Amino acid sequence: MSAIGAKPAAGAAVDTTAMVVGIIILLLVIGATYYLFGSGLAFMALIGIIIGGVLIGFGVHFVPVGGAPAAMGQAPGIATGVAMLAAGAGLAGLFGGAWAAEMGVVVATITGAIGGGLMMAITCMFVNFIYVFGMGIPSASGKVTKDPITGDTQPEFKSQGTEGHGLPFVSYVGGVIGGLFGGAGGTLIYLVLLDLYEEELPAMMNALPAQIVPIAVALAGMFAIGMFLVNAVLAAYNITGTIEGPHDPKFKRFPRAVVASAVASAICGIVAIMIVAV
């Protein structure tokens, strides 16, 4: 068995004890934040970070990830790993949303979502372009017999010995939805942290609010990128390899990733808050 052929056998089973332990850690962190900082900006920041993290962890499951098999035309999806794709979509969204940061949470989050979705839409389009016109393979899903959205039949286009290939319509739509979720989540984390740092840093560093803007932006951006990557990789570990999109049976594993993302975001979030509040 080669290193590439070995698939980890992390099944779809849910470890209830571990889930409960995870939820208890989450509640402890939320409780500790409330106890330490009260119900002010810091607490709201933590809640925002957890929501953003869950959006990222959930969104990654929509993205059609093909990995190395897709590059050889033996599996459907975009031919790279989950972490790279999610980072691309999320950071594109984060940069988009950061431009709109002054226009309020709602506008900025939606802008971030559109940035992420747009990036995935363009990626998916050119991936299909190269598959169809460059490699000469039709798009066919290996997991379903009919495309859930268009109703097109799939098996007659699927080559023997492959798990499907190309990027069927439902995978394309899944990619765009994943980009929307990822971009919105990343932007939300950035916005709540930026608000908190712009409020707390002037007093902590004994400087004018206008002076600390570069520090606040860099700190919030860096923490947002860090949390984004942590959540994206945890979701990737949940998928273990490739996924076709929302119609893939692996998609049903998302409750585990939601719990894991919430706990991981809470842990990273309380550290990010303590840098100014302790």
Next chain:
Amino acid sequence: MTVKVEKIEGGIPHTTIMIAGLIASLVFLYLTYANVIMGTEYFAFFGGLATVAALIWGSHTIKHLCSYGIGTGVPSAGMIAFGSGVIAMLFATKYGIAAPIVAVVLAAVIGLILGYLANNVLNMRIPVMIQSLVEMAIIGALVLMGYAAMMTGSFELTSLTTGNVQILGLSLPSYQASFLGGALIATAFMLGAIAIQHPFNACLGPNWTQDRMLMLAAECGFLSMITAAIMSMPLISMSAALVSLFVAIIGWYYTYAKYIELSKRDAAAWLESKPIPDVEGH
């Protein structure tokens, strides 16, 4: 149940590399503190050496983890290392001289929780998962702290956030010309994240050899150190930055030559071709 697909045969055991990497990295980080004691910036290059030590350890940790076939690609391990490491490192810089120790402890706690989430909540069931993610978070924090110490001469939050700008001969404090305010940390993040995942990604396979991968890790570390030395020029004195650059180039050349030598040793056959072939009749 997971199948371990590659064994580490012979060579240095992982525990030895881990302990050596941790101690070397911490010692080099504390050597940069000589800057504060002696009021100079010439010891900044020790920060770069700390990153090289941590990166060598990190590439072996990735080998240790990814030999179980985690199914998500090797780069994802580097990304989670720095994603969790940056959070621990930034918080730890608040603690002055204790910063490297605080970073190691906090990164271990974050890594432990992430490892538990990956192994139990996400049901990965990989025996070395928790230990590896703890190590990865510590490595991420130490590498970033090494770059911070190298580019600014110190690992304290005040010196990471405050720089100086020369305007008409006057030296004015500026938050924008700093490691954090100028977002040099984002570049340091990627320099480290790519250097940590590349060695195993490039050397994996049936003819993987430990010394070749570790030499490539050192080479990647010194290559990143060259870039970091150039980026340190606006933040520390030019002569101190040139010392860092000199050390980085010497280290890079030595490790690169050794790596090519080891690659030729492991190759079945090789042909010495020139980068641009001479065309006859010209």
